[in-house]
Amino acid sequence: MESRNLNIEDTVIKGGYCIGCGVCAVIKDSPYNIKLDDHSKFVADRNNVFTNEIEEKLNKICPFSEESKNEDQIGEVLYKNSKSLYSDKLGHYIKSYAGYVLSDGYRERGSSGGAGSWILNELYDKGLIDGVLHVKNRIPTKEDKRLFHYSISKSKKEILSGAKSKYYPIELSEVLRLVKEHPGKYALIGLPCFIKAVRLLMEEEEIYKKRIVFCIGLVCGHLKSTRFAEMLAWQNGIHPKNLLSVDFRTKLKGYGANQYGITVSGMINGVKITKVTQPVAKLFGTNWGHGFFKYKACDFCDDVMAETADITIGDAWLPQYIHESEGTNILIIRNQIINNVVNLARKNLKVKFEEITEEEVIKSQNSGISHRREGLAYRLMKQDECGKWRPIKRVKAKNILTLNVEKIQNLRQILADESHLQFSKALLDNNFEVFVKGMVPYLNEYNKRYKTSIFKRIENKLTFIKNRLISKIRNYKFFKLK
DSSP, rough: OOOSSSOOOOIIIIITOOOOGGGGGGTTSSSEEEEEOTTTTEEEEEOSOOOHHHHHHHHHTTTTTTSOOHHHHHHHHHHTTOOOEEEEETTEEEEEEEEEEOOOTTHHSSSSSSSHHHHHHHHHHSOSSSSEEEEEEEEOOOOOOOOEEEEEEHHHHHHTTOOOOOSSSOOHHHHHHHHHSSOOOOOEEEHHHHHHHHHHHHHHHHHHHHEEEEEEOOOOOOOBBBBHHHHHHHTTTOOGGGGGEEEEHHHHHHHOOOOEEEEEEEETTTTEEEEOOOOGSSSSSGGGGOOOBOOOOGGOOOOSSSSSSSEEEEEETTTTTTEEEEOEEEEEOHHHHHHHHHHHHHHTTTEEEEOOOOHHHHHHHHHHHHTTTTTHHHHHHHHHHTTTTOOOSSOOOOOOOOOHHHHHHHHHHHHHHHHHHHHHHHHHHOOHHHHHHHHHHHHHHHHHHHHHHHHHHHHHHHHHHHHHHHHHHHHHHHHHHH
């Protein structure tokens, strides 16, 4: 790996590790602004020179910089006095739950169990916050085609308008500037790396520590470019340039929680059309493991559970909950005030949250955690072997993967890279099939390898069970003879 002590321009940005969070753009005299790149991902773009003083601050606040604190270091300061437990996969936590909100239709309006909007409104009702910084729909214009952006909500109705998951690129610089201009107590909801970036910013600029009083994190698979939304629309007859809105998580009656649909709206032949799709698994390019339109930075992050957030909210992908089409959340609580709010709501029957173990929380996100632990260790090792700079992670570079799983990891990187390239080709040719044909050969190879991996895991499990049974039989015979 290349020598350390380099600035974020030469490492994070030129290396392709920028997640486009926007935090670097809000410090005084920053040389950066945030823009969409050629593949429609937000990245930091330098428009000026910077001093040594600014460079030092930038290195401290970038979540992928080699000089910024990691999640363990941040969490230790935030939660060491909260009588919390610690897990190397969950971070510090007081309690973990699975469940949903019973009151006021939160569950029906949300992507899952309604916990995100509910906790924000509880904090608002109790006077603990004056507003919420979250991602909301926006009407695209000719100059700015974005479908979503960070915004401030200062009423219960506005807070509810930000419900539901958005698998779309967003950035924080716009809304953080508003926070600086408008005094108040705010709650921020965001992805793990965004929450981490804001925590780092708080250490450098006191105004944000005073005004952003709660951070609500989301369990994260990875961040997508705008092409993901455009892909969903295009295969349903709406050209990317005519796309007006997307609901990424439309609950379908009669289907399980993981069999949601997509709702897309846009112009077809001059008429606005809205379509609700079949279950998402039947749409091309929606398998999260394939990683279409993924940011490179996401493959070099080891925080799935938003470990620096006061509470983390995600989907309870567990056998006992997955059949419920209405959805069920997992909650990981780290902040005592939020823990008190949840306890009171449970007592008053506003929510149905049942305690679950650390092991169950991990199981609910097992694939994502494996990709960010064993998979990440392998990716780090590959970068080191090539002598390339990469972020310092808590996971150590090594390879404990089988040859087949190595190839699966390599194919995941190829699928992500090729999805950006092939979609650009499809746009140039004005033909969605160009994208499909470009991706199918890689998908076929991946699926072949993945099935082999599944069969091998089943074989290993059966062998393990067989050996345990043989051992028990032998022990039984031994004690019987005695």
